[in-house]
Amino acid sequence: MKTKTPVTPAGNTMLMKLAMILLMGIVLLSLPLPVRADTPIIEVGAQETIQLLSNQLAESRKQTYSELSRLGFGAEVAALQKQGVGLINNFSASSVIESLYRRAETRKRGEGARFLAILYKDAASNSAAISRDPYFVKLKNRFSGDELDIRKQPIQFAPVSEIPKLLNGPPLPKQVEKAIGFLSEAYSGRGLAQMRVLALRTFRARDFNARAFERTLLESTTPEEALRKLVKIGTPQPKAEVALRTLMLDAMARSASLSIDPAAIEVMKELSRDLPLEQQRYAAAEDILPSRMTQMTEAQDAKQPGKIEKSERKDVIASLDGNGGDGLKEKSKLTSHPDAVNFRNSYEKYIDETFEKRNNDTSSKTNPSRFSNSTTPPRTSRLFSVASVSPAAGRGVSVGAKVTSDIKAKPASAIWLANDMDNRFGRLFVLFPPKSGSAPVVAASRVLFTDSFRAAQAVLSSSHNPTSVFQEGEILVLMSMDPSSAVTREASKKQQEKINAVRMAGIEKLTETEKRRLIQLSQALKGIGDNPHLDANAEADARKKLTELISLSSKGVDRLDKKYINNAMEEIAELSAERGVVTHPALFGRELAWSTIRIDFWYNQLNALAKEAQTMNGGRKIPQNLKRIAPRDMDTWQYYERGSRISLRSEGGKALKLVVTSLANDTNPAVSSAGERSHFSVAMFSQLPGTGSTPAEDGLFRRPDVEKEYQPLLDWLATNHHDFMRLNDFSESFSLLRWLGSIGTSVTVENIAQDRTALATPDRVDVRKGPYIGSEFGRE
Numbered sequence: 001m002k003t004k005t006p007v008t009p010a011g012n013t014m015l016m017k018l019a020m021i022l023l024m025g026i027v028l029l030s031l032p033l034p035v036r037a038d039t040p041i042i043e044v045g046a047q048e049t050i051q052l053l054s055n056q057l058a059e060s061r062k063q064t065y066s067e068l069s070r071l072g073f074g075a076e077v078a079a080l081q082k083q084g085v086g087l088i089n090n091f092s093a094s095s096v097i098e099s100l101y102r103r104a105e106t107r108k109r110g111e112g113a114r115f116l117a118i119l120y121k122d123a124a125s126n127s128a129a130i131s132r133d134p135y136f137v138k139l140k141n142r143f144s145g146d147e148l149d150i151r152k153q154p155i156q157f158a159p160v161s162e163i164p165k166l167l168n169g170p171p172l173p174k175q176v177e178k179a180i181g182f183l184s185e186a187y188s189g190r191g192l193a194q195m196r197v198l199a200l201r202t203f204r205a206r207d208f209n210a211r212a213f214e215r216t217l218l219e220s221t222t223p224e225e226a227l228r229k230l231v232k233i234g235t236p237q238p239k240a241e242v243a244l245r246t247l248m249l250d251a252m253a254r255s256a257s258l259s260i261d262p263a264a265i266e267v268m269k270e271l272s273r274d275l276p277l278e279q280q281r282y283a284a285a286e287d288i289l290p291s292r293m294t295q296m297t298e299a300q301d302a303k304q305p306g307k308i309e310k311s312e313r314k315d316v317i318a319s320l321d322g323n324g325g326d327g328l329k330e331k332s333k334l335t336s337h338p339d340a341v342n343f344r345n346s347y348e349k350y351i352d353e354t355f356e357k358r359n360n361d362t363s364s365k366t367n368p369s370r371f372s373n374s375t376t377p378p379r380t381s382r383l384f385s386v387a388s389v390s391p392a393a394g395r396g397v398s399v400g401a402k403v404t405s406d407i408k409a410k411p412a413s414a415i416w417l418a419n420d421m422d423n424r425f426g427r428l429f430v431l432f433p434p435k436s437g438s439a440p441v442v443a444a445s446r447v448l449f450t451d452s453f454r455a456a457q458a459v460l461s462s463s464h465n466p467t468s469v470f471q472e473g474e475i476l477v478l479m480s481m482d483p484s485s486a487v488t489r490e491a492s493k494k495q496q497e498k499i500n501a502v503r504m505a506g507i508e509k510l511t512e513t514e515k516r517r518l519i520q521l522s523q524a525l526k527g528i529g530d531n532p533h534l535d536a537n538a539e540a541d542a543r544k545k546l547t548e549l550i551s552l553s554s555k556g557v558d559r560l561d562k563k564y565i566n567n568a569m570e571e572i573a574e575l576s577a578e579r580g581v582v583t584h585p586a587l588f589g590r591e592l593a594w595s596t597i598r599i600d601f602w603y604n605q606l607n608a609l610a611k612e613a614q615t616m617n618g619g620r621k622i623p624q625n626l627k628r629i630a631p632r633d634m635d636t637w638q639y640y641e642r643g644s645r646i647s648l649r650s651e652g653g654k655a656l657k658l659v660v661t662s663l664a665n666d667t668n669p670a671v672s673s674a675g676e677r678s679h680f681s682v683a684m685f686s687q688l689p690g691t692g693s694t695p696a697e698d699g700l701f702r703r704p705d706v707e708k709e710y711q712p713l714l715d716w717l718a719t720n721h722h723d724f725m726r727l728n729d730f731s732e733s734f735s736l737l738r739w740l741g742s743i744g745t746s747v748t749v750e751n752i753a754q755d756r757t758a759l760a761t762p763d764r765v766d767v768r769k770g771p772y773i774g775s776e777f778g779r780e
Contacts, residue, residue: 040746041457046241046319049248049752053192054223056251060093060184060191067187068096071122072150076100076157087217087226088163093184093193095217098172099163101180106158115155116179117143123186130182135175171210190254202246203234228320240316241753242420245272248750252415260413260431261440267654268417268429268442275421276447277618282722283310283422285616290608291723291770295594302773304760308451308591311423311753319753337758340588346763347582348467350482354393355382358471380697387475388640389683392697396480396581396600397680397727399641400470403735406647409433409441414740415748418450423753426450428736430658430745443648443656445736448729451591456733457749458586460741468585472738478584478730479596485580487764487774495575502568506556514552521549577767589758592730595723597762597771599639602723604768606713613721620720626713632706637684639727644679644735660732678718679731682710 044052065077080090080099089099097119105112117139124131124140146152172180184193192198196213212233220226235243249265275283286292292307299306356379380386380393384400387393411430418426425447432441459470470476482488507515528542557565587593602609606629610622621627642662649657662675684707685700693701717724740747762771 040741040744041461042746042748043751044248044252044748045751046244046316046753049244049251050224050227050320052251052255053195053227053247056190056192056254057092057195057223058191060188060193061090061096063189063191064093064096064184064187067122068100071118073100073155079160086160086163087220087223088214089160091217091223091226092195093188093191094180094196097180097184097187099160100157101172101176102163103157103160104155106162107156111155112176113139114143114147116176116183118148118150118155119183119187120179121148123183127182127186130186133179133182135179136182139179192251192254198247198250199230199234202238202243202250203230204237205234206237208234231320232317236313239420240313240320241311241418241423244316244320244752245417245420245750248752252748260415261434264429264431264440264442268415268427268444271427271429271444271655272417273420275419275425278719278725279419279422279425279447281618282616282725283424286722289612289615289722291598291612294770294772298762298771298773299760302760305757306760308424308759316753337589339761340585340758343583343588343761343763344465344468344585346482346485346580347477347585348465350480350484350582351467351477353379353484354480355380355387355475358382358466382471382474384473384475388638389702390697391636391638391683391685391700391702393475393477393638395483395636395638397478397596397639398475398480399478399731399734400472400474400476401641402643403738404643404645405739406645410743411740411745412440413748414745415750416453417750418753419447424450426453426750428453428658428733428747429655430736430740441656442654443658445658445660445732448733449591449726452726452729453733454749455586455590455592456730456737457747459584459734460737461586464585476584477582478587479593479600480582481600481765482580482582485582485764487578487580491575491578495572498568498572498575502557502560502565503553505564506553506560509556509559510552514555518549518552521545521552525549574766577769579765579767581763581765581771583761588761590761591759592726593759593761594771595726597765598723599727601765601767601770603634603637605770609717609721613717616722617720622720623716626716629709629713632684632686632703633688634684634686634703634706635700637682639680639682641731641734642675642679642681644731646735646739658736660735677728678715679728679735680714680718682707682714684710 065081068074069077080096088095090096101112101115104115117136120130120136120139124136130136171177181194181197187193196210199213200208200210213230216226216229216233220229231240231243238246246269249260249269252260253262253265286307287296296306380390384398384402388398388401409432412433414428414430416426416428418424427447428445430443432443434440459476507518510518524545525542528538528545581597583593583596587596610627614621642664644660644662647659647661649659651657659676660679662679664675684703685696686703686706687700689701690703691705693703693705696702714724718728719725737747760773763774765771
């Protein structure tokens with residue numbers, strides 16, 4: 001029988017006595033073992049942001065060089081492009097124009113203004129803003145036609161080497177600085193024209209100013225080096241990750257492939273600044289929650305990280321320098337971890353043994369059923385509608401329910417942004433093309449756990465082996481007990497060894513006469529058991545002998561030291577509660593692995609679950625009607641994802657709300673508003689039938705009466721306990737990414753400060769207490 005419920009508590013010596021007898025060879029039995037669409041993603045991290053900015057600076061220089069050469073300044077352009085001239089002269093379009101202005105003005109007073117006037121005359125023909133600007137009008141009237149014709153009156157420039165000296169002089173006049181800004185924007189195309197303006201607007205460290213910017217350029221040999229230095233000296237104020245996020249968004253506004261309207265960027269920035277109270281409360285309480293404390297202790301014993309920490313400046317700076325990983329490196333850091341292969345192999349073996357082959361799957365080499373006995377049922381269908389409510393399938397937590405959308409417009413793009421206050425949270429923004437003359441439409445998800453979003457992204461990646469790949473319409477097991485796990489087999493072996501040791505200790509307490517009689521009874525019963533034809537008298541005699549043998553064995557156990565018996569019973573109970581579990585490879589190294597396993601066994605600890613929820617939800621107690629829910633005699637259960645519908649809703653803000661609503665069935669939304677946060681139901685199974693029960697596999701009955709009773713508790717936990725919040729955030733992310741993938745919308749994932757270290761990942765569970773880590777994974 002497959003069960004997730006704890007065994008009989010220690011102290012029941014009759015259970016011990018019966019188990020001893022069964023193991024004596026009288027009856028050849030052992031104790032029953034409890035059994036149980038690829039979305040296009042563009043990742044942008046710290047280094048990718050630096051490279052994107054560098055590329056746009058290069059584009060601005062290239063375009064500006066081309067325009068200046070066209071106007072007759074080709075010789076000066078060639079000089080600027082020579083190696084060793086310094087970034088101060090050619091960092092961006094504005095740097096190029098400013099360098100030429102300063103050198104012309106140094107060579108002869110007024111020549112710099114004439115240089116700008118020549119550029120103005122050309123740019124004004126293509127820019128109404130420049131043609132109307134008062135400074136340029138004044139500048140135009142200052143020079144004659146011949147003075148604006150460099151073929152007649154060429155402009156002389158001071159040597160490039162003079163520029164560092166000039167920077168120690170007075171700053172540029174405001175009007176000149178403004179003029180250079182206008183012209184650099186006009187000549188830079190889609191490139192980044194004015195990095196200094198962007199830097200001074202973004203970086204607000206106490207000593208950061210224009211001089212610091214120029215000094216950085218003088219001390220740097222490449223644009224990438226200069227940009228990294230600017231982030232370091234220009235922060236904090238804001239935090240380094242916030243500054244990089246701002247630079248990234250600014251660069252995306254100019255990028256041809258990642259183009260985002262500046263108005264949309266401002267909306268996304270605003271919605272990413274503050275953290276909702278729900279997440280703030282969790283962050284404040286996470287380190288005092290018993291489940292989290294156990295998780296940290298297990299990880300420390302395994303000498304591995306136990307939680308995702310809030311990002312620190314040193315992590316962002318390390319990422320900038322290439323020492324902390326970056327956007328595209330997260331996947332390799334997790335999948336290359338020494339334990340990752342073992343976890344993946346265990347998961348794929350379980351899936352291969354449990355479910356039917358896919359039509360195109362030739363990788364399976366196992367027998368057609370889950371166990372070697374040919375009388376066992378065939379492997380389970382992969383169809384989500386079948387497997388999600390099968391006691392022989394997931395045995396844990398599964399996803400893959402149908403996703404629909406009533407959104408008619410096709411999104412232009414989507415982007416995940418971390419929260420400025422705490423990068424462990426974030427939002428998914430979906431951008432729709434603006435209608436003629438209107439602002440772009442921005443839709444935002446609610447604030448989600450970053451770890452859950454990243455796990456959903458990882459599930460949908462193309463890097464999995466065929467066994468782990470998600471296919472629409474099929475079940476995807478996030479976590480399950482594994483009946484054939486080496487962990488479970490080893491625990492069973494140790495359990496039997498302990499029972500046998502107690503049995504032998506009890507026999508030693510018998511007198512010699514009692515021992516001889518015990519042997520006689522055992523041999524007699526074995527002989528009776530070998531005889532297939534027994535009459536009524538023989539059966540009665542066998543029952544009499546068995547009763548005497550049990551009584552005699554009990555005498556030996558009763559004579560053992562009580563402390564020894566109690567300790568032995570507790571050890572046996574612990575071993576009988578130990579199960580091996582498997583988790584999808586996308587969950588390896590993530591917080592979600594712990595949460596998903598805990599969720600599957602919180603049913604055995606409802607009082608502790610309610611207390612922990614109250615600790616992190618601001619002190620709100622569980623409602624009385626839910627508090628009365630008590631664990632029933634269920635043998636196993638499976639949490640499964642409900643179907644969902646994606647829609648947009650206006651709530652009066654600058655962005656529409658991106659809503660994922662769970663459905664009661666394929667057409668009707670969930671009855672309560674909890675359907676917007678609670679995306680899971682549970683299928684319950686027991687040996688005994690109940691109201692409305694239906695037969696299921698393995699001799700069990702599905703119990704809709706218990707499921708109906710338990711659902712309101714799941715709805716409440718979805719907003720009151722971190723494990724259920726994480727899992728529901730995964731489901732919401734999974735639905736949104738599947739929808740975007742189905743319509744060909746790419747998703748840009750900002751990953752500037754995400755912690756990419758693989759966390760300790762549990763491979764087993766005590767059904768009474770929750771997940772923990774085995775010794776083979778570093779635990780002492």
